[in-house]
Amino acid sequence: MKPTISHLYHLHARAEFFAHHNDIKLTYSIEQAVDQIFKNQKVEDIDYNLPRWDPEQNKKQSDKKKKEMRKTWRGHVRAINHLWLKQMMENDKGLVEKMTLFWHGHFACRTVDNPYLTLELNSILRKNALGSFRDLLYGVSKSAAMIGYLHLRQNKKDQPNEDFARELCELFTLGRDVDYTEKDVTEIARAFSGWTTDLKGNWLVRPRIHDEGEKTIFGKTGNYGGEDVLEMILENKNTAKHIAAKVYRFFVQELVNEDHLNELADVFYKSNYDITAMMKHLFKSEWFYQSKGKIIKSPIEFMVSMGKMFELKYPEQKTTEALQRYLGHVLFDPPNVAGWPGGRQWIDASRLALRLRLGSLIINKGYVMDELSPELDEMITSKQKKKDIKFFEEVDWNKFFDKNKDANIFDLLVRSDNPDLHSKYKVHEMKTVLHLVSTPDFQLT
Amino acid sequence: MNRREFLKRTGIITAGTIMIPSFLRANMFSAKLMLSKKRLVVIQLSGGNDGLNTVVPYGLDGYYNNRSGIGISAEELLKIGDQFGFHPKLAGLHDLHEKGLLAIINSVGYPNPNRSHFRSMDIWHTASDSNEYKTTGWLGRYMDSNCHNAYEGIEIGGQLSLAMKGQEQSGIALTNPKAFYDTIHSDFFNELGDPVTENGELNYLYKVFNDTKNSAKYIFDQYKLKNNPALYQGAQFGQQLKQIATLIKSDIQTPVFYTSLGGFDTHVNQPFAQSRLFEQLNGGVTSFIEDLEKDDLMKDTTIVIFSEFGRRLKQNASRGTDHGAANVMFVIDKDLESSAIKQYNQIDLEDLQDGDPKFKVDFRSVYQEMLAKTLEVDAEKVLGKKFNNLGLWG
Numbered sequence: 001m002k003p004t005i006s007h008l009y010h011l012h013a014r015a016e017f018f019a020h021h022n023d024i025k026l027t028y029s030i031e032q033a034v035d036q037i038f039k040n041q042k043v044e045d046i047d048y049n050l051p052r053w054d055p056e057q058n059k060k061q062s063d064k065k066k067k068e069m070r071k072t073w074r075g076h077v078r079a080i081n082h083l084w085l086k087q088m089m090e091n092d093k094g095l096v097e098k099m100t101l102f103w104h105g106h107f108a109c110r111t112v113d114n115p116y117l118t119l120e121l122n123s124i125l126r127k128n129a130l131g132s133f134r135d136l137l138y139g140v141s142k143s144a145a146m147i148g149y150l151h152l153r154q155n156k157k158d159q160p161n162e163d164f165a166r167e168l169c170e171l172f173t174l175g176r177d178v179d180y181t182e183k184d185v186t187e188i189a190r191a192f193s194g195w196t197t198d199l200k201g202n203w204l205v206r207p208r209i210h211d212e213g214e215k216t217i218f219g220k221t222g223n224y225g226g227e228d229v230l231e232m233i234l235e236n237k238n239t240a241k242h243i244a245a246k247v248y249r250f251f252v253q254e255l256v257n258e259d260h261l262n263e264l265a266d267v268f269y270k271s272n273y274d275i276t277a278m279m280k281h282l283f284k285s286e287w288f289y290q291s292k293g294k295i296i297k298s299p300i301e302f303m304v305s306m307g308k309m310f311e312l313k314y315p316e317q318k319t320t321e322a323l324q325r326y327l328g329h330v331l332f333d334p335p336n337v338a339g340w341p342g343g344r345q346w347i348d349a350s351r352l353a354l355r356l357r358l359g360s361l362i363i364n365k366g367y368v369m370d371e372l373s374p375e376l377d378e379m380i381t382s383k384q385k386k387k388d389i390k391f392f393e394e395v396d397w398n399k400f401f402d403k404n405k406d407a408n409i410f411d412l413l414v415r416s417d418n419p420d421l422h423s424k425y426k427v428h429e430m431k432t433v434l435h436l437v438s439t440p441d442f443q444l445t
Numbered sequence: 446m447n448r449r450e451f452l453k454r455t456g457i458i459t460a461g462t463i464m465i466p467s468f469l470r471a472n473m474f475s476a477k478l479m480l481s482k483k484r485l486v487v488i489q490l491s492g493g494n495d496g497l498n499t500v501v502p503y504g505l506d507g508y509y510n511n512r513s514g515i516g517i518s519a520e521e522l523l524k525i526g527d528q529f530g531f532h533p534k535l536a537g538l539h540d541l542h543e544k545g546l547l548a549i550i551n552s553v554g555y556p557n558p559n560r561s562h563f564r565s566m567d568i569w570h571t572a573s574d575s576n577e578y579k580t581t582g583w584l585g586r587y588m589d590s591n592c593h594n595a596y597e598g599i600e601i602g603g604q605l606s607l608a609m610k611g612q613e614q615s616g617i618a619l620t621n622p623k624a625f626y627d628t629i630h631s632d633f634f635n636e637l638g639d640p641v642t643e644n645g646e647l648n649y650l651y652k653v654f655n656d657t658k659n660s661a662k663y664i665f666d667q668y669k670l671k672n673n674p675a676l677y678q679g680a681q682f683g684q685q686l687k688q689i690a691t692l693i694k695s696d697i698q699t700p701v702f703y704t705s706l707g708g709f710d711t712h713v714n715q716p717f718a719q720s721r722l723f724e725q726l727n728g729g730v731t732s733f734i735e736d737l738e739k740d741d742l743m744k745d746t747t748i749v750i751f752s753e754f755g756r757r758l759k760q761n762a763s764r765g766t767d768h769g770a771a772n773v774m775f776v777i778d779k780d781l782e783s784s785a786i787k788q789y790n791q792i793d794l795e796d797l798q799d800g801d802p803k804f805k806v807d808f809r810s811v812y813q814e815m816l817a818k819t820l821e822v823d824a825e826k827v828l829g830k831k832f833n834n835l836g837l838w839g
Binding site (some may be wrong): 338341 | 604620637638642645713763
């Protein structure tokens with residue numbers, strides 16, 4: 001299939017965040033365009049210099065010191081959050097960033113209190129973002145972050161804690177109520193008993209609290225350990241299907257087409273969980289190109305794609321923090337282990353109002369148009385919050401129009417096919433852009 | 446005949462009440478709220494208020510033993526019988542209780558309590574079990590099945606709480622009706638129509654967009670009608686309640702209001718912090734009730750006050766308390782059953798679980814009754830199951 005420029009806008013918006021018209025190469029085939037995006041995807045960890053931490057020393061600290069330390073730690077996590085956003089915006093390896101963001105929602109884990117765990121888990125997600133799901137699943141299951149978050153440390157031979165076992169099946173692999181029973185959860189918890197990490201965060205199994213007895217899991221009996229369970233779960237094709245469905249809803253559309261989903265799950269399973277194989281298949285499918293404008297951008301996608309479009313230097317940390325908070329998408333702080341519900345749940349009256357204003361707030365200091373009341377969203381104008389928001393730097397409009405000289409400005413910026421708008425906007429001028437970024441249509445990707 | 450029945454009979458129940466001709470609105474809806482029996486005003490105390498120092502069980506063994514530094518002496522307390530007393534800064538609430546308007550429900554919580562603020566608050570908001578994750582709130586689900594407009598659930602605050610989010614219909618969060626109106630009303634936004642498309646997501650966005658525009662206008666129009674000169678105590682929290690009162694007095698068709706007072710996470714030097722917060726709570730709520738009483742609107746209003754969890758019985762080393770489980774909850778209403786006003790004696794400082802007083806009353810029992818008695822809807826449909834009936838309204 002020979003792609004049109006509109007297909008390519010769509011591909012870059014979804015696989016990455018955004019690409020300027022002049023940076024997009026028109027190719028002979030979709031395959032080439034997709035392969036091009038996958039080429040040169042280098043994994044770069046978030047480059048944050050954390051001070052060394054001595055856990056032994058920490059034990060001896062007074063309560064007051066510990067409290068101060070927690071505060072410092074939260075500060076580090078906020079700085080890491082900001083850095084990641086910046087990296088998403090400036091890094092030209094958009095695909096790795098996008099996939100890492102996807103896995104961050106899938107293996108949702110709250111790490112806002114601990115920068116060490118934050119970096120550890122993010123690095124695991126990033127390294128395996130386009131690699132093998134098997135490695136990713138093992139990596140996450142053995143991470144100090146998830147072991148702490150889902151109470152694996154409290155899962156002992158005599159006092160089982162089923163938290164991890166349950167979420168492993170329900171959220172991370174098989175999907176809710178698919179091919180496992182309550183009894184399986186209990187038995188899986190036994191298999192994972194003793195999983196913990198040492199003070200440095202290295203995974204290990206403590207033999208004394210590991211249950212060595214026979215377990216019956218998914219109808220099979222044996223002296224299983226956690227890794228055996230992971231293999232049994234990966235053997236089950238429903239794991240591939242569950243992951244593929246999540247990928248589908250994140251990268252294609254909310255409404256799942258069963259045939260297309262099965263196709264995707266097949267590729268994933270047959271490739272032995274090769275994430276790249278699945279993603280390439282997805283981006284090369286014709287049905288992917290019919291999904292244009294059918295996803296509501298997540299707040300992070302909204303901010304990052306804006307940043308890329310207008311080449312914003314991401315502003316003050318306080319600004320990005322406030323926006324994440326108001327829009328309900330704070331990195332490293334998912335609402336729970338199920339992650340952000342996403343889709344229509346991103347939008348309610350107040351958040352839509354803010355998002356409609358946000359475009360112009362970001363690129364034009366809050367004024368949608370001259371004829372409008374300069375009053376901003378009350379969320380931004382109230383005195384308390386004004387302190388949080390430092391406006392963004394001015395957009396270099398000449399540069400923007402230069403980079404998108406031959407583009408149809410509507411097609412470039414807006415993914416909906418709304419006929420009301422489509423005919424209206426062809427002119428390359430700032431006013432057009434300001435209007436477009438202030439439409440409900442702009443919320444879609 | 447209530448409003449809903451009227452609309453059904455006259456065949457004009459549609460996707461939004463905005464569609465209703467203005468002469469009908471003027472005739473039908475000017476008197477009072479007709480959507481439900483009463484208005485529900487939810488007040489959230491964020492951070493886990495220490496219930497044991499709110500309604501203090503001074504007569505129970507174990508209170509002073511465990512709280513030698515932060516226990517409030519019996520002389521200072523505003524007594525309710527020989528075992529319990531209100532915190533000295535809660536004179537207004539104490540007074541409401543004496544008058545039979547305020548029910549104290551002690552030992553409220555849920556099985557397998559989670560001491561994390563955010564998880565526990567989620568559980569209270571979604572009314573889920575502790576091992577269950579729901580993405581809609583209990584009031585959001587009420588709105589899903591009973592409301593057509595965002596303005597039917599108004600939160601005074603910067604962000605809409607999960608409690609107010611439904612699948613199809615969520616409430617609206619704002620800090621100031623005028624600013625919110627200004628945000629969403631401009632020539633440009635007014636010109637953006639309602640495109641007919643096959644894209645479900647786009648249609649959804651335009652539905653929310655138009656609903657937001659209509660709601661913001663309606664709320665601001667109502668708000669403008671009423672010049673409310675009342676002076677409120679309770680600092681910013683009092684002003685939040687004043688906005689709610691102003692809207693209620695305007696006859697706005699909003700059955701649910703929501704607002705919060707934060708800062709209850711008192712791990713250090715609790716007595717000072719809690720007193721300061723209680724001054725705001727007490728001042729705000731007292732002013733609010735006085736204000737509504739002036740227009741005889743308290744008879745149509747239920748107020749509920751909750752927090753995500755209580756605190757540990759034993760104080761910690763820094764004159765504070767750590768996260769606990771069961772807690773106290775207040776319901777303020779003119780039609781409460783007098784026997785229900787005496788619920789406070791359900792507390793046991795001997796029977797502890799991990800150092801915390803155990804929960805005896807599932808918080809969803811309280812929701813169930815408010816849904817049924819205040820909002821007059823099928824509570825089971827909203828909550829998904831049935832809970833014990835506390836008989837707060839008899």
